Amino acid sequence: MADSELRQRKQQDAKPAKTKSSSKSRIDEEDAYSPWLDTLRVISFLFVASCALSYWISNGESFFWGMRNKPHYLRVDWWKAQIQGPIYLTPEQLAAYDGKDTSKPVYIAINGTIFDVSVGRHIYGPGGSYSYFAGCDAARAFVTGCFADDRTPDMRGVEDMFLPLDDPEIDAQWTTAEMKEMKAMELAAAQRQVQDALKHWVNFFGNSKKYHKVGYVKREKNWLEKQPRRELCAPAQQGRSKRKPRHAKEEK
Structure with a gap:
């Protein structure tokens, strides 16, 4: 115990x-x-x-966020545009964004929509191959290819570049009624080609990973009616061809 x-x-x-x-x-x-x-x-x-x-x-471009073309969500100007909402500029105000002032972004417009193309300043800015488009709405030039002459959104008459040239000898193969109907069909097809060409460029900038939409061009009412009708530029005119003979159309 x-x-x-x-x-x-x-x-x-x-x-x-x-x-x-x-x-x-x-x-x-x-x-x-x-x-x-x-x-x-x-x-x-x-x-x-x-x-x-x-x-x-960056798809293998950089380990340290040094990519040349950053996606929208990594760019400060894109976030500013989202917060501030779309801007509205008159043609005169838009002209100030042609890239000459390096403190301002570079804007182009097409069919009334303004895009920020500052990432491509070396292309759209002074001395660039597409500097004609900066600071303006050059929708017509996008379709005709006449960069210097067609820096305007006036699309009237652009469909002519897709219309065949009249030729009395060839046109005589159709009756007056047939010719009238055929010309109406040709005009409708040419207008669709203009719309498709313009839509292509609008979608190109709208869907781009480098450029982004920032606003719209503000114009006075009935502005187009006050503008003189433009002639089709020489390069676009020279690209037209004669209407094909009747037997060629029928064989096709």
Whole structure:
């Protein structure tokens, strides 16, 4: 019995010593812990993740977000446009965004819609191959290809470039009624070609990853009626051909 009590007292005396040793060990571990190691791990992870994301978004162009043509959501001017909403500029106001003032963006317009093409300043700015389009709505030039002469949104008569030239000798193969009907069909087809060509360029800029829509051209009412009707530019006129003979149309 005495031996049993002695062993119990020894165990009780040993417990405080064990607790004291365990507490001291935890204190030493806490003193040795440094948050900088975890911080360094987080920073390293974010750096690697950023490089990987940049490489993926840029299609392998850059690890450090140095891509030439950043997507819209990575550009400050795009976010500004989203927050501010569309802008409305008169033709005179639009002319100030032709790229000559480097503190301003470069704008072009087509069919009344304004696009920011600042990313392509070397192309649309002064001295660029497409500088004719900057600072104006040159919808007509996009279709006719006459960059210098057709810097205007006036599309009247552009369909003529898709119409065949009249030739008395060839045209005599049809009756007056047949010729009238055929010319009506040719005109409708030519007008569709103009619309399709214009739509192509509107979609080109509207769907571009480099350029984005910022607003619209503001014009006075009935502005087109006040403009003299333009002649078809020489290159577009020269691209026209004579109407095909009747037998060629029938064989086709």
